[in-house]
Amino acid sequence: MSRVVGLISVVILVVAGRLMFAAGSVPVGKAEDVGLSTERLKRISEAVDRHLAAGNVAGAVTLVARRGKIAHFEAQGVMDVDTKKPMAKDNLFRLASMSKPITGVAIMMLVEEGKIRLTDPVSRFIPEFANLNKVAVPRPGPQGAAPGPPASGQAGTPAFDVVSANRPITIADLLKHGSGLVSGGLGAGDAARLAPRSPTDTLATYIPKLASVPLDFQPGTLWRYSGQAGFDVLSRIVEVVSGQTYDKFLQERLLGPLNMPDTGFFAPANKAGRVVTMSESTPNGLRSVARTDSTVYFSGAGGMMSTAEDYLQFAQMMLNGGELNGRRYLSPQTMALMTSNHTGDMVNGQFGRPARGMGFGLSMQVVMDPVAADLRVSKGAFGWAGGTGVSFWVEPAEQIVSIYFVQGGTGGQLRGDVENAIRQSIIN
Numbered sequence: 001m002s003r004v005v006g007l008i009s010v011v012i013l014v015v016a017g018r019l020m021f022a023a024g025s026v027p028v029g030k031a032e033d034v035g036l037s038t039e040r041l042k043r044i045s046e047a048v049d050r051h052l053a054a055g056n057v058a059g060a061v062t063l064v065a066r067r068g069k070i071a072h073f074e075a076q077g078v079m080d081v082d083t084k085k086p087m088a089k090d091n092l093f094r095l096a097s098m099s100k101p102i103t104g105v106a107i108m109m110l111v112e113e114g115k116i117r118l119t120d121p122v123s124r125f126i127p128e129f130a131n132l133n134k135v136a137v138p139r140p141g142p143q144g145a146a147p148g149p150p151a152s153g154q155a156g157t158p159a160f161d162v163v164s165a166n167r168p169i170t171i172a173d174l175l176k177h178g179s180g181l182v183s184g185g186l187g188a189g190d191a192a193r194l195a196p197r198s199p200t201d202t203l204a205t206y207i208p209k210l211a212s213v214p215l216d217f218q219p220g221t222l223w224r225y226s227g228q229a230g231f232d233v234l235s236r237i238v239e240v241v242s243g244q245t246y247d248k249f250l251q252e253r254l255l256g257p258l259n260m261p262d263t264g265f266f267a268p269a270n271k272a273g274r275v276v277t278m279s280e281s282t283p284n285g286l287r288s289v290a291r292t293d294s295t296v297y298f299s300g301a302g303g304m305m306s307t308a309e310d311y312l313q314f315a316q317m318m319l320n321g322g323e324l325n326g327r328r329y330l331s332p333q334t335m336a337l338m339t340s341n342h343t344g345d346m347v348n349g350q351f352g353r354p355a356r357g358m359g360f361g362l363s364m365q366v367v368m369d370p371v372a373a374d375l376r377v378s379k380g381a382f383g384w385a386g387g388t389g390v391s392f393w394v395e396p397a398e399q400i401v402s403i404y405f406v407q408g409g410t411g412g413q414l415r416g417d418v419e420n421a422i423r424q425s426i427i428n
Contacts, residue, residue, distance in 0.1 A: 318382075388407050
């Protein structure tokens with residue numbers, strides 16, 4: 001009998017241990033113990049409630065951790081406007097471009113191992129890119145005027161001319177959005193024709209096609225957002241260097257060790273019911289929008305999904321200087337390099353960035369002057385957002401990680417209100 005009880009106890013401990021592991025390793029703490037006000041943190045939920053009542057978003061998950069402990073974690077609203085199923089803390093959100101910092105860390109892990117250099121040309125890993133030596137420029141029209149929008153002409157003729165690139169694009173160019181590869185310019189306008197992507201394409205079959213698309217500008221001369229192509233190329237480089245598909249590399253080297261069991265590129269059948277439905281604003285209110293997720297194309301630019309608590313593990317690791325729970329992923333020096341400003345003033349005013357006070361590091365924006373940028377975060381804060389409505393900030397000066405997850409609607413003002421509510425909750 002005692003042996004049976006002992007075996008039962010062992011089973012309970014094992015199950016409990018697995019549950020604790022699955023819930024994330026950043027512990028919950030009392031707000032006042034980490035210098036925050038419980039009463040003032042309630043203003044985050046109040047801000048969300050106002051925007052829910054106004055119909056700006058369907059639901060939200062907000063999370064604030066300070067000094068290594070979760071002080072605020074709440075789910076509000078619904079995860080689907082049709083079913084009205086309540087939002088839950090463990091719901092899965094499509095990260096869109098919040099995938100990019102994960103890819104940035106993956107690349108820097110290989111840089112630390114000496115397998116990649118930031119100055120390496122992309123063609124070292126993807127030979128087709130050796131032929132990407134052209135930059136799209138406006139084709140002169142009457143009196144030298146440029147033609148219409150960047151699109152193909154008749155019979156597949158591009159509506160631009162090309163000049164030689166001054167140098168190849170590098171790993172650093174891709175991390176800093178300075179490559180000119182499908183970055184919203186003339187060349188990008190012809191990308192769909194020159195590099196069509198099929199539903200069966202993988203990174204291995206698709207990325208070489210991008211070498212046929214002219215660059216939008218001379219490498220390193222501008223900051224222009226490469227929403228998809230640049231970081232998908234980086235994802236493919238990880239595959240080439242590691243000999244693994246990108247999803248397997250991340251699982252083995254980053255997501256698994258960081259205890260991020262709900263982070264990946266698509267939801268398996270047993271988790272599909274937890275994926276938050278995208279919504280969009282219409283004159284008649286929010287409506288749901290169907291989205292599909294590829295099971296073969298592992299986009300490190302925008303294809304991942306996660307929970308707020310999962311993503312916290314990743315963000316906390318970066319705040320800790322590349323370490324979490326005794327395991328080191330990057331050195332403090334590498335994290336400092338990633339979160340330094342590599343682009344001067346070039347990012348200011350671009351892609352919705354404030355006109356002043358901003359910089360850009362290796363895969364993330366950096367706040368150089370929060371007063372000039374009119375942002376309610378501290379100097380040196382870094383992070384990024386995703387087009388589905390998600391965003392995060394890491395603030396080394398305040399030892400804060402904040403995560404804001406919505407899926408569609410008009411959540412821009414809500415994001416600012418949440419940032420303000422977090423800022424005013426700091427009491428010491």
